[in-house]
Each structure stands twice: as C-alpha cells, then as structure tokens.
Amino acid sequence: MNFDGEQIQRSLITGQWREQAGVPSQSVIALLGKQVLDGDFKEVLRSPLVRELLTLRSDIPKDLSLPIKSWFEFSVPSAGGDYKQELVRLLTAVACLHAFLQVNWTGPDLDIDPLSLLDLPAPAATSASKKGDDPLINEETLQQKAVAELACAGEPAYHLAQASFLFRLSQILLDREYEHLRSVAWWKVRAWMVHEQLLGEPVAVPRDVLELLGEPLAETYADEPDLVGLLWLERGLLEHYQTNDRAALEYFVRAARATGLQYELTGALGRRTKFQQTDLTQLVLLAESRERGRDEDIRKGEGNRNGNRGAGVNTGKDTATTALEVTSSLDELAKKLPETLALNDDTLLEQTEFTSSNPAAPGSRLSHLDPSKQPALHPIDQSILLSLCLNVRNTSPAHGLTTEQMAPYVGRVISHPENWSVHTVALLLRSRLEAHRTRTVERSTLQLQALVDQMPTADSALADRLRLLHALPLPSKWELERELALRFLSIGVVKSALAIFERLEMWEEAVRCWQAIEQRERALAVVRDLLEGRRAEAEAVLARGKASATGTRRAAFDAAREAKLWCLLGELEPERAREHFERAWKVSRETSGRAMRSLGGYYFERKEYAEAARCLRRAVAINPLLVRSWFILGCACVREEDWEGAREAFTRCVTIDDEDAESWNNLASVYLRMNYVPGRTETQNESPSHDENEGQPSLKVDQAAAIPFENKMLAFRALKQGLKFHYENWRMWMNYTIVSMNVGEFSETCRALGRVVEERAAKVGPESVDEDVLDRLVDAATRQPLDEPENNVHSSNEGQGLLRRVEDLFVRIILPRVSSPRIFRARARLLVSQGRLSEALEAYLEGYRSGTAGQMQAGETDLGRWRDGVREVEDICGVLVNYGPKVEGSKWKLQARSIVRTFMGRTRDFQDEPEWSRLMDLVDDIKQE
Incomplete structure (x- = not known):
C-alpha cells in the first residue's frame, strides 16, 4: 500500500496531516485524507470513489418515505479490500461531518450543494419533467427529510441548520459495520456531540456510546499523550453536555494529566485599575505545557516557534532579527484570528498588572513562572483550561466567586492566541463573564457581535478552524446569534432581539419579545399562520415564489417541529391550552416530550395531580434528562402521597444535577x-x-x-x-x-441550630431557637458516656466532645443574639455540669429576670400569669438554696428574700389566692436556712 491507514486515522483525529501517512500524489486514499484535513470537501465528495459510494438505488425516487440510509448501496468495489472500503467510508463520513460543521459552526460558507452529491437516476428527472413539477428529490425535500430524521427523543432538530443532509449522511456512514478501523468509535461520539447541539433540549446519550471513549481506546493511543488528552477532554465535554458536571471535571483533570499540563490558581500582588496606588492580591492562573518534540507538535514548526516566543527563549539568531520575525509572526497570526476588542475604560486596566514575579507557593512546580510573562500554551492545553473553566461555573455555589475564578482561566488563554477556534471560545467566555458588570457590558455585547460577524469570513484557514473544534464548547452560528439576541433583550434592546429571533425562526423567543412589547395578538397570528400554511418559514421558500410556497406548507413540517408549534400556541391561549397540547401529542404520533411536559404542567397548575403525574411519566420516558420534568413529577407524587414515585423522581433530579x-x-x-x-x-x-x-x-x-x-x-x-x-x-x-x-448526630445538630439562629434571630428573636432541641443537646452534652475514651479522643456526639460544641453554640451564636428564660436555664444546666456554679447561678437569675415573674409589674390582673410567676419564684429560690451555699461569697439568702418580697410587693392584689400562703411559707423557709 502507498499509505499508512493508522496514520491517516490519527491525522483525522488531530486535524494535522502526518507525512508518514503516505504521499498524496502516489495514493488515492492518501490524497483523500489530505484533502479532508485541508477542508477541500468539494474535491473529496466529487472524487470517483466517493461518488461510487453515494450512488442512489434506482427505485428510490419513487418512494421518498423510506429512510435515507436505504437510498444507497454503500459499496466501493474498486477500492480494493475491506480495509480500503472502510477507510473510504470513514473519510467520506468525516468530510460530510466537517462540511456540515463548516457551514453551521465555523464558516465560511460551503462551496458545494448537498444535492449535487447524489447521482440521480435518469427516470426521476424524465418523469418529473413530463409532469412539469419539481424533481421528487430536490434541495427542499432533502433538507426536510434530513431534519425529520435528526429529531431524537421527541426533540426536533433545528430546521434552519444548513446542509443537514450531510450530517445525516455522516451518521449513516459511521453507523455501518467497521472491523478494521479502531478510530471509528471516536468519530461516532463526535457525531453524537454535534447531534446534541442540534436539538432543542439535551437528550440522553446511550451508555454504549459513552463507553466508546473509554480505557480501550485510550490504551490504543497510549503512545501519544496528546491523543489521550484529547480523548479524555472530548469525553468530559460529552458529560458536560449531559449535565454530568462531576464526571466532566474528572475527565478534564485526566486530560490535563495526560498532556502534561501543569496549572495552579493562586494569588499575586498586582493592580487592576488605573488609579490604584497600593498593590493588592489578584487571582492568577499559572500554567505551563510540557515540552514537545518537533515531530509530535500538532502545529509542527509553528508550535516550537510560538512556545519559544512565549517563554522568551532566544533561538540563537541575532536578537534584532528574531524580534522582527516574532513581530511579523504575531501580525500575521492576528490577521487570522477573531478580533479582540479593547476595553477602553477610564478606570479598569485592559489586564491585571502584576508586580510579584513568583507568586506560587514554595515547593510548587510552577514557582519559576512570572505571572506577567508566562509562556504560550499548546492549543490542546488551552482547550483543557477553557473546559475546566466551564466546570468552575457549574460547580461553584456563589456566582460572584465564579466570575473571579473563571477570569484567570480565560485571561491565560486570551493572552497567547494560537488557534482560531480556541481564541473564539475564549473571547466568548470572556464576553459572558463581562455581561453583568457595568464597566464591561458594552465590550461584552460588542465582542459577541464581532464573533457573530466573523463567521462568514474567510480570514483564516478552514483547517485551522476545524482542527480542535471537537475539543471545544463552541456553539453553532444560530446559538451564537441567539445568545446575542438574548443579550440585547437583557439590556432592553427588544426590537433588535426580535429581529434576530424572527430571522432565526426561533418563535418561542420571538413570542417572548412580542409579549414584552405588548403585541400578544401578533404572536398568536404568526404561530397560527405557520400551522395553517399561510406563512412560509424559510427565506429560501419565499425566494422560490408563491407557486412553491402554497398548498404544501403543512407537509413541510416534520412531526416534532409541528408539535412544538402547537405547544407554543397552547401557552399563548391558556383557555384552550389542553386542546392544543393534546393536538401536539397526536401530531407527533405520541413522541413529543414537549407536549407531555406542557400537559403535565397544565394539570399540575389545576391541582389535578394524578393526571399531571401520568403525563409527566410519559415525558420523562421520552427524554429523561430534563430536571424540571422530574421535579414537577416528584411534587405531583407528593401531593398524591405516592412516596415511592416521589422518591424515584427526586432521586433522578439529584442524579442529573447533584447541586x-x-x-x-x-x-x-x-x-x-x-x-x-x-x-x-x-x-x-x-x-x-x-x-x-x-x-x-x-x-x-x-x-x-x-x-x-x-x-x-x-x-x-x-x-x-x-x-x-x-x-x-x-x-x-x-x-x-x-x-x-x-x-444521634448531635454535633451536626449544633451546627444546624446555630445556622438557623444566625439567619433568623434578627427577624424573630427567641423564636429562632428550637428550645426542645437545645435542651436535648444540653442533656447529651452533660450525660456521662458509657465507655471512657482511650487516648483522650472524645466522641463529637456525647460527653466532653459534644460539650465544647454546645458551649460554643451558647457563647458565640445564641446569647449574643437572643435570650429567653429557657435558654438561660439550659445554659445554667451546662455550667452546673462543669462545676461552674457561680456562673450557673447568674444564668439562672438572668433566666428569672427575663421570665414572667421578673417582668411582672404592679397592677397585674391576669391570674394565670401570676400563678406562673409564683412557680418561677419557687424555682429560683430552690436553685439559690441548692447551689448558693456552695458558692464562696454568695449572698444567696439576701437574693432569695429580695426576689420573693419584690414579687409579693408588686402583686398584692392576689393576696386572697391560695398560692399567696405558699409565698409566705417560702419567706419563712429562707429565714430558717
């Protein structure tokens, strides 16, 4: 063979042609592989081998209801051998996939028409011409067929995605049997990741697909650390799309270990504003890629040159000459990268100015790095940092802290632009971070607009744009424009947002805009026109004229998309919501999860919980990844006292989102x-x-x-x-x-009760303390443990171990904020157990003063309150009699007599009550002590 199939496969994965894969001029297969990597998809898809592979069966134009995969024979007899046939299929699948990504993700526009790939049989054209109609297989029918087949788990695919047929064809080719090519598993997962982003809501990826990017594949490429790192990075991104953030983080960390990336988030002295006089600690990410040999660098010679430039290494040439080369290289690179807008703020600096040269902790592997002069990172390592940054956003509880944590990750990547796609994602993430700050919101919006505008341009090589696309969370063109429209909506520019939503035909968001400007009737009219065929969706249909745009619009909708429109109509007409939701379910042939979710919400709002649970169970059976559906199902089960069903629903909620x-x-x-x-x-x-x-x-x-x-x-x-x-x-x-x-987790009880008091004491005072719980904590802390601990290690839930926690609960949290008689008595019992009788007596007295008897004034007429006061007087006197003699210097008799006489003096109106004689006897008893 004049090619090395294994090296061609690895070239496809990394996006960089390897010379050892073969000489394109001497091998048709090698030539196809090189053309795929260079982005010359027109030549690839028109090559004889591919044309032979994609020949239609002769009877297909007679029955377009058959799935697309049955249109082709997919045989390549002239390729010679099963291995070559499989390699041609893989190259064709990758070419179709990347062509689809080019036109919908990276730009520029595609120079090939998907319809031209099909060798349409002559009878189809002849038959059509006799009738005077369009051919059975045309651009519109091809797009509709592909979009309909791309619907998954009841979720419709985005109908304006261009060249959807190419992506569907790629899926079909990858799903065929492969016995010799190990990398096909990787490409199947890549296709799934693209498919996820085509759908309106995320759907569950089959477990067998997830496992394709596993240990066996990592062992296959164990000789190349960058390939292993790329594998774990893409597996992490797939978990991220499935909202499994904990698993995603683990894979991102594994990717960093595989590539040898060293990184550390630390602090360094620096200044963030132009008028700052004092250096303050600023967050900084120290990061360094491993040294790569010239032959293993993805960018070949460019990698070493950029790495040396970032590290400040002199290559041995004349210094001035080197500086000129570096400046020229930077200028050339800047022309090929997305525009990076300057902040131009009168206060904030463009980037933090660090004054500390080695902020890393002693013993750190990165202690030699200067935060203001860090070396350039390899593009794969930059992709890993951006993915780690995504996970910081998802797992941090405080959003303010999240922004501060993410900014150093993004800034570290932006400071050394190396790749078009990587730099685009970094700028996008920075735009999102700056969207909620007054001084940066303008640049945030303008930067997002610049990223949208750059997509159709051809200012950088297509191969460079596609090289690391699968390893990055780069959104599609329509998602990027949707984000821009939502940004406009957030700052009140409603009409600009509406114009984008209408052009993208995202009617759900457009309806939100119409409602914001009080044009609900227009929203209703548009949705009804779409459903009744009076309004054509795509601009291409309008361009073809009225003849092709009327009479067949109902057939143009795939079931999933039509069901979504019926659901939207139901939300706009609440009085007929049930009718519209049920119509959506029927139209979708009972496959629309959206219809069942909407119907379940409808019943739940009307407290028909049994019906709500029935609908929501159907919805989660179709798409089990949506947390909100499981949550409402759990609430419906709670109302119906279906505890087992509720347990399952809420368990699924926390499985999907453990936060x-x-x-x-x-x-x-x-x-x-x-x-x-x-x-x-x-x-x-x-x-x-x-x-x-x-x-x-x-x-x-x-x-x-x-x-x-x-x-x-x-x-x-x-x-x-x-x-x-x-x-x-x-x-x-x-x-x-x-x-x-x-x-029996009393130490946790202390912590929890303390948090309740901290949160509620200012509003409700003593009610913030559950006094029953407090008494039980004191009982547990004063109870002698059954077994004496060895080595003075005390349990935190009893005896001395718990005593310290309860003491801290009183001293640090409760008493500085609230007080009540029962709290003081509980505190006194704790002090008695420690032998601190003087403090215990004072706590008992404080409790008495804050109680009914201590607060009672002359003229009291409430007999019940007075009797309670009598009992309190008896109790405090008993405490003084019991503990007073044991406290040196205590004047307990005087205190006891004073308490009784004062109480009696204030309540003489109750002298005729039987309890009055008890008070008289108490005075005598105190005298006799």
Missing part, C-alpha cells in the same frame, strides 16, 4: 414519609408545610419517632448534601436540625 438543593430537600421530605407507621406515638406526623419551597416539612422532635431509623438516615444524608448548595436556606437547616437530632 439541586431543592430536590435534595424534597427527597429528604419523602424519606421522612415513606414507611411511616401512624400510632407508634401519641403525636401524629404533621403535613408538610409548603411556604417557599415544595416539600419542606416542619417536624417536631417527638413526631419523628414513628419514622423508621433507616429513613431518617437517608433524609439526614440528603439534607446534608443539599445544604452544600443552599447554605442560606434556614428551612432546610431547621429540618436538618430535627433529623440530625433524631439520628
């Missing part, structure tokens, strides 16, 4: 109601109280006795997980307080 604190809380609520045994205690379990969040119960300590212990533990773990992501929710902390108390 969904509300679902964790509701899951805990469900556990507390599953297997509940009424009658086990005298106090029955209360119904859940739904104040702000669904399914947050208000449990009392004694009410939890009827709940099985294993369920309490499950609820405890669920609440503990949820509180990581909703730290300020006092209701969740209150539930956590009760549950942790009942499972």
Whole structure:
C-alpha cells in the first residue's frame, strides 16, 4: 500500500496531516485524507470513489418515505479490500461531518450543494419533467427529510441548520459495520456531540456510546499523550453536555494529566485599575505545557516557534532579527484570528498588572513562572483550561466567586492566541463573564457581535478552524446569534432581539419579545399562520415564489417541529391550552416530550395531580434528562402521597444535577414519609408545610419517632448534601436540625441550630431557637458516656466532645443574639455540669429576670400569669438554696428574700389566692436556712 491507514486515522483525529501517512500524489486514499484535513470537501465528495459510494438505488425516487440510509448501496468495489472500503467510508463520513460543521459552526460558507452529491437516476428527472413539477428529490425535500430524521427523543432538530443532509449522511456512514478501523468509535461520539447541539433540549446519550471513549481506546493511543488528552477532554465535554458536571471535571483533570499540563490558581500582588496606588492580591492562573518534540507538535514548526516566543527563549539568531520575525509572526497570526476588542475604560486596566514575579507557593512546580510573562500554551492545553473553566461555573455555589475564578482561566488563554477556534471560545467566555458588570457590558455585547460577524469570513484557514473544534464548547452560528439576541433583550434592546429571533425562526423567543412589547395578538397570528400554511418559514421558500410556497406548507413540517408549534400556541391561549397540547401529542404520533411536559404542567397548575403525574411519566420516558420534568413529577407524587414515585423522581433530579438543593430537600421530605407507621406515638406526623419551597416539612422532635431509623438516615444524608448548595436556606437547616437530632448526630445538630439562629434571630428573636432541641443537646452534652475514651479522643456526639460544641453554640451564636428564660436555664444546666456554679447561678437569675415573674409589674390582673410567676419564684429560690451555699461569697439568702418580697410587693392584689400562703411559707423557709 502507498499509505499508512493508522496514520491517516490519527491525522483525522488531530486535524494535522502526518507525512508518514503516505504521499498524496502516489495514493488515492492518501490524497483523500489530505484533502479532508485541508477542508477541500468539494474535491473529496466529487472524487470517483466517493461518488461510487453515494450512488442512489434506482427505485428510490419513487418512494421518498423510506429512510435515507436505504437510498444507497454503500459499496466501493474498486477500492480494493475491506480495509480500503472502510477507510473510504470513514473519510467520506468525516468530510460530510466537517462540511456540515463548516457551514453551521465555523464558516465560511460551503462551496458545494448537498444535492449535487447524489447521482440521480435518469427516470426521476424524465418523469418529473413530463409532469412539469419539481424533481421528487430536490434541495427542499432533502433538507426536510434530513431534519425529520435528526429529531431524537421527541426533540426536533433545528430546521434552519444548513446542509443537514450531510450530517445525516455522516451518521449513516459511521453507523455501518467497521472491523478494521479502531478510530471509528471516536468519530461516532463526535457525531453524537454535534447531534446534541442540534436539538432543542439535551437528550440522553446511550451508555454504549459513552463507553466508546473509554480505557480501550485510550490504551490504543497510549503512545501519544496528546491523543489521550484529547480523548479524555472530548469525553468530559460529552458529560458536560449531559449535565454530568462531576464526571466532566474528572475527565478534564485526566486530560490535563495526560498532556502534561501543569496549572495552579493562586494569588499575586498586582493592580487592576488605573488609579490604584497600593498593590493588592489578584487571582492568577499559572500554567505551563510540557515540552514537545518537533515531530509530535500538532502545529509542527509553528508550535516550537510560538512556545519559544512565549517563554522568551532566544533561538540563537541575532536578537534584532528574531524580534522582527516574532513581530511579523504575531501580525500575521492576528490577521487570522477573531478580533479582540479593547476595553477602553477610564478606570479598569485592559489586564491585571502584576508586580510579584513568583507568586506560587514554595515547593510548587510552577514557582519559576512570572505571572506577567508566562509562556504560550499548546492549543490542546488551552482547550483543557477553557473546559475546566466551564466546570468552575457549574460547580461553584456563589456566582460572584465564579466570575473571579473563571477570569484567570480565560485571561491565560486570551493572552497567547494560537488557534482560531480556541481564541473564539475564549473571547466568548470572556464576553459572558463581562455581561453583568457595568464597566464591561458594552465590550461584552460588542465582542459577541464581532464573533457573530466573523463567521462568514474567510480570514483564516478552514483547517485551522476545524482542527480542535471537537475539543471545544463552541456553539453553532444560530446559538451564537441567539445568545446575542438574548443579550440585547437583557439590556432592553427588544426590537433588535426580535429581529434576530424572527430571522432565526426561533418563535418561542420571538413570542417572548412580542409579549414584552405588548403585541400578544401578533404572536398568536404568526404561530397560527405557520400551522395553517399561510406563512412560509424559510427565506429560501419565499425566494422560490408563491407557486412553491402554497398548498404544501403543512407537509413541510416534520412531526416534532409541528408539535412544538402547537405547544407554543397552547401557552399563548391558556383557555384552550389542553386542546392544543393534546393536538401536539397526536401530531407527533405520541413522541413529543414537549407536549407531555406542557400537559403535565397544565394539570399540575389545576391541582389535578394524578393526571399531571401520568403525563409527566410519559415525558420523562421520552427524554429523561430534563430536571424540571422530574421535579414537577416528584411534587405531583407528593401531593398524591405516592412516596415511592416521589422518591424515584427526586432521586433522578439529584442524579442529573447533584447541586439541586431543592430536590435534595424534597427527597429528604419523602424519606421522612415513606414507611411511616401512624400510632407508634401519641403525636401524629404533621403535613408538610409548603411556604417557599415544595416539600419542606416542619417536624417536631417527638413526631419523628414513628419514622423508621433507616429513613431518617437517608433524609439526614440528603439534607446534608443539599445544604452544600443552599447554605442560606434556614428551612432546610431547621429540618436538618430535627433529623440530625433524631439520628444521634448531635454535633451536626449544633451546627444546624446555630445556622438557623444566625439567619433568623434578627427577624424573630427567641423564636429562632428550637428550645426542645437545645435542651436535648444540653442533656447529651452533660450525660456521662458509657465507655471512657482511650487516648483522650472524645466522641463529637456525647460527653466532653459534644460539650465544647454546645458551649460554643451558647457563647458565640445564641446569647449574643437572643435570650429567653429557657435558654438561660439550659445554659445554667451546662455550667452546673462543669462545676461552674457561680456562673450557673447568674444564668439562672438572668433566666428569672427575663421570665414572667421578673417582668411582672404592679397592677397585674391576669391570674394565670401570676400563678406562673409564683412557680418561677419557687424555682429560683430552690436553685439559690441548692447551689448558693456552695458558692464562696454568695449572698444567696439576701437574693432569695429580695426576689420573693419584690414579687409579693408588686402583686398584692392576689393576696386572697391560695398560692399567696405558699409565698409566705417560702419567706419563712429562707429565714430558717
């Protein structure tokens, strides 16, 4: 053979032709591979081997209802051997996929018509010409057929994606049997990642597809670290699209390890504003790529030159000559990269000016790096940093901190532009970060507009644009324009946003704009016109004239898209919503998840929870990746007391998004109601109280006795997980307080009760303290453990280990904020257990002063309050009698007599009551002590 098939496969994956793959001038296969990498898709798809592969069967034009994959024979007899046939199929599939990405993701426009790839049989053209109609297979029917087949799990594909037939053809070719090419598995996953971005909502990727990018494939390419890093990076991005952020982070870290990327987020002294006089610590990302040999660098000679330039390495030439070469290289590179807009702010600097030369911690591998003069990174490593930055956004609980964390990642990549696609993604992420700051929102919007405008241009090589596209979260053209329109909408430029949505035919967003400008009737008219065939969607249809745009518009819709429009009409006409949603379900032939989601929400709002649960179960069976559907299903099951169904729904919620604190809380609520045994205690379990969040119960300590212990533990773990992501929710902390108390986790009870007091004390005062819980904590802390601990290691849930936590709860949190008689008495009992009797007496007295008797004034007429006061007087006198003699220097008798006489003096109106004689006896008893 005049080519090396393995090297051609690796060239396709990396996007860089390898000379050892073969000489294109001596091998047709090698020539095809080189043309695919260079982006010469027109020549590839018109080559004899590919034309032979894509020949239509003669009977296809008679029945276009057959799926596209049945249109072709896909045989390449002239290629010679199964290996060559498979390689031709793979090259064709990659060419189709990248041509589709070129026209919809990177630009520039495609120079080939998908229809021209098909060798249409002569009878089709003859038959059509006799009737005077268009051919059965034309550009429009080809697009409609492909878009319809690309619908997945009830989610329609974006209907204005250009050359959709090429992508569908690529999928079909990749799905055929391959016995000799190991890299086909990788390309199947890449096609899935593109397919995910075509759909309106994410759908679940089959597990067998996910496993294609696994250890076996990594072992195949273990001899090339960059290939292994690329593999794990793309697997992480696929997990990211599936909202599995924890798994995505693990793969991103594995990718960094595989490529040898070293990075560290640290702080360094610097200045961020033009008028700053004092250096302050600024976040900085230190990062360095491993040294790569000339033959393994993806960019060949360019990689070493750029790396040396970034590190400030002299290659041995004359310094002035080298500087000129570097300047020329930078100017040439800048012309091929997206425009980077300057901030031009009167206060903020373009980038942080660092004054510290080595901010890394002692012993760090990156301690030699100067934050202001870091070397350029390899493009693969830049892609990894941008992906890590995505995960920071998803897993950080505080959005302010998220921005500060992401900015150094993005800035590190922007500072050394190396690749068109990488730089585009970096600028896009920076634009998103700056969208919510007053001083940067203008550049954010203009930069986003510049990124949209650059797509059709041919200012950079297509091969450079496509090289790392699969390893980057670069959105499609329509998604980028949609983001720009949403940005306009957020700053109040509604008409500009509406113009974009109308051009993109994103009617759901357009309806939102019409409603914002109070034109609901126009929104209704547009949706009805689309459904009734009075309005053609695509501009191409309008250009062909009225003859081809009338009479057949209903047939032009695929089922999934028509169902979506019926759902949209249902939302616009709430009085007929049920009718429209059911019509959408029928039109889609019971495949539209959107229709069932809408119908489930309709029933839920009307408190028809059984019907809502039935519809939502159908919806999640079609598309199980949407958290909101599972959440509403769980709430419907709670209302129906279907605890097993609710448990399953909320479990799926936290499986998809483990940061969904509300679902964790509701899951805990469900556990507390599953297997509940009424009658086990005298106090029955209360119904859940739904104040702000669904399914947050208000449990009392004694009410939890009827709940099985294993369920309490499950609820405890669920609440503990949820509180990581909703730290300020006092209701969740209150539930956590009760549950942790009942499972014996007293140290966690202290923490939880403290958080409730911190959040609520300013509003409700003493009510923020659950005094039953506080008393039980003191009981546990003062109880002697059964076994003495060895090596002075105390349990945190009893005895001395818990005592320190309860003491801190009183001193640091509760007493500085609130007070009540019961709180002081609990504090006093804790002090007594430590032998601190003087402080205990003072706490008891503080409790008395803040109680009914201590606050009672002359003229009191409430007999019940007075009797309560009598009991309090008796109690405090008993405390003084018991502990007073044990406190050196204590004047307990004087205090006791003073308390009784003062109380009696203020309440002489109750002298005729029987309790008055008890007070007189108490005075005598104190005298006799």
